[in-house]
Amino acid sequence: MSEFQQQALELARQQQAPDWLAPLRTSGADQWAQAAWPTRRTEQWKYTPLIPLQKTWFNRWGEPDLAQAGSIDWIDPEASRLVFVNGRFAADLSSNDLPAEVVRFAEAGPEQRALIEQHLGQVVDSERHLFAALSNAWTDDGVLLHVPAGQQLSGPLYVVHVSTPEAEPTPAGQRLLIVLDSGAQASVVEHFASTADSQSGFVNSLTEVVVGDNARFRHCRVHLEQEDLIHVGGVHVNLGRASHMNGFTLAQGSRLKRIDYQINHRGEGAELVLNGIYLPRNRQLVDYHTNVEHCVPHCTTSETFRGIIGDSSRAVFNGRIHIHPDAQKTLAELSNKNLLTSDRAEVDTKPELEIYADDVRCAHGATVSQLDPTALYYLQSRGISRLEAEVMLSFGFINELLREAPEPALQAWLRRHLNVLLGRPEQLTRHLDTGIEDSLS
Amino acid sequence: MLSIKNLSATVGDTTILRDLSLSVKPGEVHAIMGPNGAGKSTLGNILTGREGYDVTGGSVEFDGKNLLELDTEERAREGIFLAFQYPVEIPGVSNMEFLKAAVDAKRAHHGQEELSSVEFMKLARETCKQVRMDQAFLKRGVNEGFSGGEKKRNEILQMMLLEPRLCILDETDSGLDIDALQSVSDGVNAMRTADRGFIVVTHYQRLLDYIEPDFVHVLAKGRIVKSGTKELAKELEAKGYGWLDSEVA
Ligand SMILES: Nc1ncnc2c1ncn2[C@@H]1O[C@H](COP(=O)(O)OP(=O)(O)OP(=O)(O)O)[C@@H](O)[C@H]1O
Ligand SMILES: [Mg+2]
Numbered sequence: 001m002s003e004f005q006q007q008a009l010e011l012a013r014q015q016q017a018p019d020w021l022a023p024l025r026t027s028g029a030d031q032w033a034q035a036a037w038p039t040r041r042t043e044q045w046k047y048t049p050l051i052p053l054q055k056t057w058f059n060r061w062g063e064p065d066l067a068q069a070g071s072i073d074w075i076d077p078e079a080s081r082l083v084f085v086n087g088r089f090a091a092d093l094s095s096n097d098l099p100a101e102v103v104r105f106a107e108a109g110p111e112q113r114a115l116i117e118q119h120l121g122q123v124v125d126s127e128r129h130l131f132a133a134l135s136n137a138w139t140d141d142g143v144l145l146h147v148p149a150g151q152q153l154s155g156p157l158y159v160v161h162v163s164t165p166e167a168e169p170t171p172a173g174q175r176l177l178i179v180l181d182s183g184a185q186a187s188v189v190e191h192f193a194s195t196a197d198s199q200s201g202f203v204n205s206l207t208e209v210v211v212g213d214n215a216r217f218r219h220c221r222v223h224l225e226q227e228d229l230i231h232v233g234g235v236h237v238n239l240g241r242a243s244h245m246n247g248f249t250l251a252q253g254s255r256l257k258r259i260d261y262q263i264n265h266r267g268e269g270a271e272l273v274l275n276g277i278y279l280p281r282n283r284q285l286v287d288y289h290t291n292v293e294h295c296v297p298h299c300t301t302s303e304t305f306r307g308i309i310g311d312s313s314r315a316v317f318n319g320r321i322h323i324h325p326d327a328q329k330t331l332a333e334l335s336n337k338n339l340l341t342s343d344r345a346e347v348d349t350k351p352e353l354e355i356y357a358d359d360v361r362c363a364h365g366a367t368v369s370q371l372d373p374t375a376l377y378y379l380q381s382r383g384i385s386r387l388e389a390e391v392m393l394s395f396g397f398i399n400e401l402l403r404e405a406p407e408p409a410l411q412a413w414l415r416r417h418l419n420v421l422l423g424r425p426e427q428l429t430r431h432l433d434t435g436i437e438d439s440l441s
Numbered sequence: 442m443l444s445i446k447n448l449s450a451t452v453g454d455t456t457i458l459r460d461l462s463l464s465v466k467p468g469e470v471h472a473i474m475g476p477n478g479a480g481k482s483t484l485g486n487i488l489t490g491r492e493g494y495d496v497t498g499g500s501v502e503f504d505g506k507n508l509l510e511l512d513t514e515e516r517a518r519e520g521i522f523l524a525f526q527y528p529v530e531i532p533g534v535s536n537m538e539f540l541k542a543a544v545d546a547k548r549a550h551h552g553q554e555e556l557s558s559v560e561f562m563k564l565a566r567e568t569c570k571q572v573r574m575d576q577a578f579l580k581r582g583v584n585e586g587f588s589g590g591e592k593k594r595n596e597i598l599q600m601m602l603l604e605p606r607l608c609i610l611d612e613t614d615s616g617l618d619i620d621a622l623q624s625v626s627d628g629v630n631a632m633r634t635a636d637r638g639f640i641v642v643t644h645y646q647r648l649l650d651y652i653e654p655d656f657v658h659v660l661a662k663g664r665i666v667k668s669g670t671k672e673l674a675k676e677l678e679a680k681g682y683g684w685l686d687s688e689v690a
Contacts, residue, residue: 373492378529381489382543382599383517383550392542396533396582431542432534 002037004054008134009033011171014061017140018106020113024121028136035130047316047348048287052230052256053202062086062170062201069093069162072193073417075222076409079189081158082143086201087172089141090162101153101186105142105175116144120177123208124236129260131232135173135206142175147184149212156187156218156407163194163201163229174205174233180215182240187218189407192233194225205233213240213267218406223251223259224420227284234260239299241267247274248405250414252421253284253313261290265299265327275401276305280313281423287316294327294357301332306401308394309338309345310423320352321364327357334364339397341371341390391418391428399433442467442638443488443508443607448499449663450487457483459663460499465607465638472649472674473642475660476682481642482526484660485609489523490516503607517543518550520606524596524613526642531583536595539583540565544602568601571631573624589616597628608632609640614648626651646678659685 012029038045064086070093074081082102083093089104103112120139126132147153161174180186190207203225211217223231231254239245251257257280263272278286292301307315321332338347349366371393379389395418405411415433419426443465450458457480465471473481487494488501490513501508508516531539545555556564569576574594584592593613600608610629614622629639629652641652649657649671657673658665659682666685667673 375529375531377489377491377513378525379531379539380513381491381517381523381525382539382603383514383546384539384542385514385546386512388542388546392534392539393531396531399533431538431545433538 001033002054004050005032005035005037007058008137008171011058011061012137015138015140020117021105021139024136024139028121028126028133028139031126031133032130032137035133038130044289048256048258048285050256056169056200056202056230058169058171058202060168060170062088062166062172064088064164064166066090066092068164068195071195072160072162074158074160075189075191075413076156076158079156079158079409081160083160083162084172084174085162086164086166086170087174099154099157101147102143102145102157105139105144108144112144112146115146115179116177119179119208119210120175121208123210123238124206124234124262129234129262131204132206132234132236135175135204138171138173138204139175140173142177145176145178145186145188147180147186149181150183152184153186156189156409158189158191160191160193161203161205163199163203163225165195165197165200169200169202171202171204174203176207178207178209178217180209180211180217182212183214184212185216187407188220189410190221192221192223192225192231194229196226199226199229202230203233205231207235209235209237211237211239211243211245213242215240215243217243217245219245220248220405220407220410222249222410222414223257225252225254227252227254227282229254230256232256232258234262237263238266239264239270239272242269243267244271245273246406247272248276248401248410249274250277251279251286251288253278253280253282253286253315256285258287258289261288263291264293265295265301268296268298270299272299272301272303274301274303275404277398277401278305278307278315278317279421280307280315281310282313283311284313285315289318291320291322292332294321294323294330294332296326297328297330299327299330301334303334304401305336306398307338307347308341308397308422309347310341312342312344314345315347317347317349317366318352319350319364320354321362323353323355323357323360323362325356328359330357330360330362332360332362336366337397338366338368339371339394340368341394387424388428388431391422391424392432394422395429395432442504444502446500448487448501449497450483451495451497452493456497457494457663458487461660461664463658463665465640467638468635469656470633470639470641470652470654472654472657472671473640473660474644474657474674474677479660480663481660482611485523485611485640485642488516488609489513489521514546517603518547522600522603522605522608524593524600524608524610526611526615528584528592528596530585530587532585534583535580536583537562537565537579540579540599540602543599547603565602568598571601572597572628573620574598590618590621593617593625594621597625601628601632606636607638607640609642611642612644613641614643614645622648622651646674649674661685
């Protein structure tokens with residue numbers, strides 16, 4: 001066992017979790033203890049060394065100063081939200097009256113508890129996802145959203161995870177379980193934020209979603225933490241018959257940021273749209289691994305990821321769509337486009353289609369390009385500075401995906417924060433998406 | 442206002458402009474005609490500071506300044522505008538945002554206050570009407586999916602908003618239907634004032650019926666081989682370029 005694995009187990013022992021979570025925690029700890037620690041030769045971690053994690057000594061859980069986290073710029077201040085700071089629930093920062101469909105594990109009633117026991121750790125395959133095993137081992141709280149059959153969550157639910165630095169590095173586990181019964185509808189935004197200070201923590205986040213038959217699920221997950229934070233996270237979804245998921249994700253880079261999406265088409269006729277944007281710069285890293293399993297016929301996947309990779313940063317995109325022999329009449333598209341804005345920026349992209357059915361329509365592709373000199377010249381020939389022209393082209397590259405983010409408040413917020421997203425002064429982004437053209441009739 | 446003296450330029454090892462001289466005074470319209478590959482677009486590119494060309498000789502002055510020392514964007518803010526032969530698509534950036542950024546940059550350069558969004562929108566809409574362009578084009582990505590003619594109208598829209606001192610139109614008439622040709626020409630004629638100069642590159646005498654030039658030049662093999670009045674354009678239309686070779690030789 002590696003030193004980090006041992007530390008992590010020691011941290012699990014320090015926790016006080018409800019008894020009913022013990023089976024999950026124990027099996028997680030066992031898997032974690034037995035797992036081989038990834039090396040450069042481990043396919044899943046080939047381009048993303050875990051060294052920053054190994055080099056940090058985590059020996060206690062956080063006791064965050066909740067007041068500090070109040071400075072976070074909420075995406076939609078009016079919407080229902082649960083806020084966690086370094087993994088601890090922050091009641092003062094959360095909405096007073098949450099919808100009845102939402103409960104923390106710590107406060108779950110018997111029926112909710114039964115639902116959690118039924119699904120938690122069941123959507124994710126913790127044999128294949130090492131950090132899911134760790135998440136299981138560390139689960140002492142979390143959020144359950146359960147929308148009963150045919151019902152609709154009244155507004156979007158925001159689950160906000162704030163990181164703040166403490167006297168010594170601290171880990172934080174973040175757990176979300178969403179169960180939409182048949183015909184239910186919900187929109188959820190996961191917002192990973194941090195204070196502006198240099199972070200020393202490690203976030204291990206895991207979201208599991210059961211989308212029932214005919215249910216409709218809108219999901220956004222944005223990772224906007226300060227660049228020293230380590231974040232390993234995963235979103236694992238089972239899609240039921242004729243269900244629909246519209247997913248959007250965005251990540252800025254950090255010392256180590258790795259996000260996995262695992263989506264399983266389990267019922268015929270399920271539809272998935274998954275769009276993602278990654279924006280590493282400085283010396284950051286972002287690694288998105290996505291895997292979509294088409295197990296049954298007549299499902300569709302439309303997956304588009306775009307990255308702008310600047311300075312000396314690095315991005316990894318591994319997108320796999322696996323079409324099983326029974327999954328006839330599958331429609332699947334996977335596109336990954338990368339824009340390198342510096343000579344030192346790097347991307348490793350690998351879109352993979354594995355097709356074992358014969359009657360399917362599938363396409364996949366990846367491109368890596370640089371800022372188009374002709375387009376830059378065109379903008380400059382209109383008096384726009386070189387730097388602003390670069391920002392405009394970068395924005396144009398991701399705008400199509402921003403526009404499709406399923407939550408309007410998030411769209412607007414991201415546009416207001418383009419300077420942060422692109423790491424450029426506000427002066428250079430202010431002409432973009434001002435909404436000026438929306439006021440045209 | 443513009444004085445090009447003995448300009449020579451190369452791309453890589455290829456010489457494209459040779460000893461080219463041309464001077465444009467305020468209020469004048471100069472038409473440049475000439476065979477494909479003669480260097481007409483190259484001239485526009487060099488005047489706007491496009492990368493990839495080496496000026497190997499000669500000088501270009503604009504309003505007394507050494508133009509060749511300025512960056513592309515500085516030239517634009519000083520009042521040089523090139524309507525592109527092939528306007529560039531910028532997907533994902535709305536025309537409106539692009540236009541406002543351009544106008545703001547120019548105004549800032551001249552120490553003027555920025556227009557408010559409302560003021561700018563009003564201006565953009567009025568200008569759209571003048572070039573008979575639907576306002577829907579303001580919302581779309583810059584030239585994104587525009588037809589050839591729509592792109593050319595968009596160039597004229599930009600020109601009108603930026604109010605340049607020197608307008609260079611590179612085959613703005615190519616690919617235009619008759620109505621579009623009319624509105625583009627109307628746009629140009631509306632901007633013909635005593636303090637503004639034009640260089641109009643075209644292959645077709647017909648444009649010059651709409652936009653009457655003061656001078657017509659023939660550019661061939663990188664130099665101006667003949668200059669005259671609009672009668673020269675008619676002569677070219679009738680005879681082609683062949684006869685010039687013998688005359689020059
Ligand atoms: N970047 C470049 N690399 C190589 N050759 C170039 C480049 N730019 C221009 N040329 C060459 O220079 C010559 C002049 O080109 P230019 O585009 O200026 O011609 P033009 O007079 O505008 O022609 P047309 O009427 O067809 O538009 C051509 O032979 C062209 O191939
Ligand atoms: Mg040309």
